[in-house]
Amino acid sequence: MKIERTAYAKINLGLDVTGRRDDGYHIVRMIMQNVDIYDTLTFEDNDTGEVVLTANQDTIPTDGSNLICKVAKQLQEEYGVKKGVNIHLVKRIPVAAGMAGGSTDGAAAYMALNELWNLGLDKKRLCELAVKLGADIPYCILGGTALAEGIGEELTIISDMPKCSIVVAKPNIDVSTGWVYKELDSKEIENHPDIDGIRKAIEEGNLEEMCGLIGNVLEPVTSSKYEEIGKLEALLTKAGAIGAFMTGSGPTVFGIFDDEALAKKGYESLCDSGMKLQVFLSGPINPNKL
Structure with a gap:
């Protein structure tokens, strides 16, 4: 079998x-x-x-x-x-x-x-x-x-994420999750994301509000050491992303687009950036509904 x-x-x-x-x-x-x-x-x-x-x-x-x-x-x-x-x-x-x-x-x-x-x-x-x-x-x-x-x-x-396009890019660097959490523990977290607000925006289908609330307490730690993260977010925002963020402990960055054509432009701009990247043009998915 x-x-x-x-x-x-x-x-x-x-x-x-x-x-x-x-x-x-x-x-x-x-x-x-x-x-x-x-x-x-x-x-x-x-x-x-x-x-x-x-x-x-x-x-x-x-x-x-x-x-x-x-x-x-x-x-x-x-x-x-x-x-x-x-x-x-x-x-x-x-x-x-x-x-x-x-x-x-x-x-x-x-x-x-x-x-x-x-x-x-x-x-x-x-x-x-x-x-x-x-x-x-x-x-x-x-x-x-x-x-x-x-x-x-x-x-x-919770409810499915609102429909959108997502460009994902991983720079050619490896980040130690253990190091990120150790650094996080050594300082006080200044800005906690509004997790309940993000959930509410998702359940109301409000993509723009959701993007305005997204936050990751690990990002300041990782981005302070690896400038690629900030560069990628800037490129995605310039291409028309309504939000660009780091996922997990990094170094992967994703940009959320409400327009597929702009997402393709963002994807192409990263491919042509000269940075060593793995780039994907993707979107949210619920495997349970396939």
Whole structure:
């Protein structure tokens, strides 16, 4: 039996940090949104009991350190699964980009292996298992537009984001999430985004108001070290974006456009900028409604 899954990237329409737990995890309030940038994973069971992962890029780890393999091993151990699985990953989502590329692949593994191995688990149970491996994976299992609280695992599905075009750009730099949070902890947060206001604007379908409220407390930290973030936001705004922001801990930036032609212009301006970038012309998506 063979199963193919599409794993969608996410962006943060708002990211606030409100505290830190004793175990080091940060307490957050975020609005999460899937975008139409995706990896493709193919799963085929085998009788060896082994978890075998291959990928289309040599830089992708395919050993036990990969979250996909961790998910498969966890399910084997938790439910006494004797079968193994051959998995092939076609990676398109930028790596280390603040777009949950690893987490969404892990979520796809939960969904596919639940079906492949006839485990009969509902999404609630899959999310309970998933949070043990990563705080973003439960959101990636549920998908769509969601308010995430706690360490990211307390999820409330909200209305779909208003229709728009989104240009996404990842500069050729790698940002350590650990470093960003450590820097954040060393200073007081001056501006907390209005997460409830963002949610209200989304539910009212008001794209312009939503863009006026979007904020990310991690952005000042990352952008102070990497000038590319500010440059990308300026280019997107100049091209007609009604808002341009960093997602997650960076370095990826996205611009929101209410006009598809302007979005294409923004996409082309980034492609022609001379900067080393991965650029995508995308939009919001709810995988549950495809």
